[in-house]
Amino acid sequence: xxxxxxxxxxxxxxxxxxxxxxxxxxxxxxxxxxxxxxxxxxxxxxxxxxxxxxxxxxxxxxxxxxxxxxxxxxxxxxxxxxxxxxxxxxxxxxxxxxxxxxxxxxxxxxxxxxx
Amino acid sequence: xxxxxxxxxxxxxxxxxxxxxxxxxxxxxxxxxxxxxxxxxxxxxxxxxxxxxxxxxxxxxxxxxxxxxxxxxxxxxxxxxxxxxxxxxxxxxxxxxxxxxxxxxxxxxxxxxxxxx
Numbered sequence: 001x002x003x004x005x006x007x008x009x010x011x012x013x014x015x016x017x018x019x020x021x022x023x024x025x026x027x028x029x030x031x032x033x034x035x036x037x038x039x040x041x042x043x044x045x046x047x048x049x050x051x052x053x054x055x056x057x058x059x060x061x062x063x064x065x066x067x068x069x070x071x072x073x074x075x076x077x078x079x080x081x082x083x084x085x086x087x088x089x090x091x092x093x094x095x096x097x098x099x100x101x102x103x104x105x106x107x108x109x110x111x112x113x114x115x
Numbered sequence: 116x117x118x119x120x121x122x123x124x125x126x127x128x129x130x131x132x133x134x135x136x137x138x139x140x141x142x143x144x145x146x147x148x149x150x151x152x153x154x155x156x157x158x159x160x161x162x163x164x165x166x167x168x169x170x171x172x173x174x175x176x177x178x179x180x181x182x183x184x185x186x187x188x189x190x191x192x193x194x195x196x197x198x199x200x201x202x203x204x205x206x207x208x209x210x211x212x213x214x215x216x217x218x219x220x221x222x223x224x225x226x227x228x229x230x231x232x
Contacts, residue, residue, distance in 0.1 A: 004157075033219035043204060045158075045223035052219075091157050095219050102148070102171060103208075103221050105157030 002027045004094050006106035013082045014114050020067075021077045021109050023092030031097030034068065034075045039089040039108075048090070051075065053097070079111075087113045117141065119224035121207050127230045133195035136227045140188070140209030147184060148221065149192050150206040158206055164190065165212070194229075202231045 003026045013019035025034070036048040051059045051068050058066050063083075067076045079086055092106040120139040128134050140147050145166050150158035161180065163171040166187035175182065179198070184190040194201055208221040 035220070042225065043228075044225045045206065045208075045221075047220055050220060093157075095221075097219070102160045102163055103158075105159070107157050108155075 002029070002094055002096070002104050004092050004104055004106040006092050006109050008109045009107070010110045010112070012112045012114060013079070013086075015082055015084060017082055018078060018080045019082055019111065021079075021090055021092075021111070023075045023077070023106060025073050025075060025092070025094050027073070027094065027096075029096050033095045033097060034066075035093040035095070035103070036064070036066070036075075036077045037091045037093055037105075038086075039091065041088070045091070049077065082113050084113050084115060087111055119207055119209055119222055121205075121224035121227050123227055124225065125228050125230075127232065128197055129232050130199055131196040133193065134197055134229060135194075136192045136205050136207075136229075138190045138192070138207030138224060140190075140207070141222055143211065144209035144222070145187065145212040146210045147190050148206075148208040148210075149182060149190070150208065152204045152206055152226070154203070161192070161205075197229070197231045199231050202229055204228045 034051045147164040149161040152158040204226040
């Protein structure tokens with residue numbers, strides 16, 4: 001079975017600084033997607049960034065980028081120029097490719113941003 | 116485009132009472148999911164629908180939980196009777212079935228927070 005592990009329950013960053021959130025996963029599949037979702041205190045889960053496993057290039061979305069190491073099964077999220085609005089729970093998630101599989105989440109990392 | 120709509124946002128009930136949650140997915144999304152999120156944890160899947168068919172309900176506690184998605188659009192999740200351990204946020208999500216720019220992504224509602232006393 002696929003698993004997703006986030007080893008940092010909480011992280012803190014100074015405003016305008018850079019922070020990296022860690023995620024590892026376990027799968028025997030070759031076709032899959034990886035995601036980082038953000039869940040602010042209002043609770044609605046929103047997508048931050050997505051990575052297709054077949055793509056070697058790391059995904060980037062403005063201040064958010066990932067370091068995807070397929071062989072190591074590692075998928076970290078880097079947030080540059082951190083802003084107060086980045087404070088939230090961040091969940092790493094895995095989804096098998098092909099058919100409509102389920103999204104499997106890690107336990108999350110709570111990010112605090114200090115002014 | 117309207118997002119995933121859930122109701123109610125909050126519900127407080129006493130144990131052994133029934134409760135129901137409703138979800139309306141994004142128009143055109145054939146796949147619908149119900150997740151349960153315990154405090155401080157990541158969401159865990161309860162059930163997944165493809166149109167009106169429940170294709171994965173292996174994690175749904177069938178002795179007290181039931182779900183339906185009549186006509187393959189909106190869905191209802193019911194708990195009867197509720198137990199103290201059912202206190203959680205119940206999230207509904209939907210995704211498109213066809214490949215496109217959002218392939219793989221799930222779109223979430225705001226969730227329904229259940230408190231069982």
